[in-house]
Amino acid sequence: ARYRPTQEWHLTDFDIGRPLGKGKFGRVYMVRTKCEPHYILAMKTLYKSEIVQSKVEKQIRREIEIQQNLRHPHVLRLYGYFHDEKRIFLMLEFAGKGELYKQLTKHGCFTEKRSSRYVDQMADALSYLHSKHVIHRDIKPENLLLGINGELKIGDFGWSVHAPGNRRKTLCGTLDYLPPEMVEGKEHSEKVDYWALGVLTYEFICGAPPFEDLSGYNATYKRIARVDLKIPPKVSPEARDLITKLLQYDPEKRIALSEVRKHPWIIKYRSKSG
Numbered sequence: 001a002r003y004r005p006t007q008e009w010h011l012t013d014f015d016i017g018r019p020l021g022k023g024k025f026g027r028v029y030m031v032r033t034k035c036e037p038h039y040i041l042a043m044k045t046l047y048k049s050e051i052v053q054s055k056v057e058k059q060i061r062r063e064i065e066i067q068q069n070l071r072h073p074h075v076l077r078l079y080g081y082f083h084d085e086k087r088i089f090l091m092l093e094f095a096g097k098g099e100l101y102k103q104l105t106k107h108g109c110f111t112e113k114r115s116s117r118y119v120d121q122m123a124d125a126l127s128y129l130h131s132k133h134v135i136h137r138d139i140k141p142e143n144l145l146l147g148i149n150g151e152l153k154i155g156d157f158g159w160s161v162h163a164p165g166n167r168r169k170t171l172c173g174t175l176d177y178l179p180p181e182m183v184e185g186k187e188h189s190e191k192v193d194y195w196a197l198g199v200l201t202y203e204f205i206c207g208a209p210p211f212e213d214l215s216g217y218n219a220t221y222k223r224i225a226r227v228d229l230k231i232p233p234k235v236s237p238e239a240r241d242l243i244t245k246l247l248q249y250d251p252e253k254r255i256a257l258s259e260v261r262k263h264p265w266i267i268k269y270r271s272k273s274g
């Protein structure tokens, strides 16, 4: 039988450390268990009032149910949760090097070597999620974290669902990562994460997502629906090839994740230390 910690956690079990970030709906703190062994965690605080107001309680429940059963080196662990009268607390794995998008903003864009290694880790994590019939549906730099050794961790399963999903994703926030089938409100499968991986690959190398259109929502919508993809000349032929194979209008034509991990652009930069 699996060991299931029956421990009920409370805020008093932790020393609260520095704030890590101001995410949506609440703050994230670095915390440490008061008792030995001193575990370091990231504690996300969510206010029940805000959750009810925004009608996301179902999503939180689904996130907790999904993420608590996931175990993978490139998926941020959700160890558990507890609540008091006002707040819900998510007990998360602490990602020592913080938010990936902050690095992307700082550098503008990443080298193809760094991008390739992130894409390889993403393909590994997505293969694992899809093997559990979980579609993340919200793959973007803001939801990616970096572990203490710079390894990528997919976080924030606030939008994940069990496949197949056709929940209308209330199109709040950026369209940039949505595939044609989602912007057109059609049924979608885990292939939406393949598309998002293509968008992510492009953004890592170029510093902005491929269909971004600063003139607004409808312009971006049109560019996605038409797969209006222009890859700048600075992008290597191998990277261009992989991006094009992921950003296919027809979900069935998108290159399989197992093929992504064998692609020349991934193999050439794979760390020799395995």
Ligand SMILES: O=C(O)Cn1ncc2ncnc(NCCc3cnc(NC(=O)Nc4cccc(Cl)c4)s3)c21
Residues within 6 Å of the ligand: 020, 021, 022, 023, 024, 025, 028, 042, 044, 046, 056, 059, 060, 063, 076, 090, 092, 093, 094, 095, 096, 097, 098, 099, 145, 155, 156, 157, 158, 159
């Ligand atoms: O990122 C930072 O701010 C800073 N940071 N730095 C290091 C670090 N290490 C771990 N975690 C961090 N942050 C929390 C990441 C999350 C993981 N899972 C989440 N889930 C969620 O927000 N769910 C959720 C909330 C509200 C509504 C709905 Cl529908 C869903 S947030 C860290």
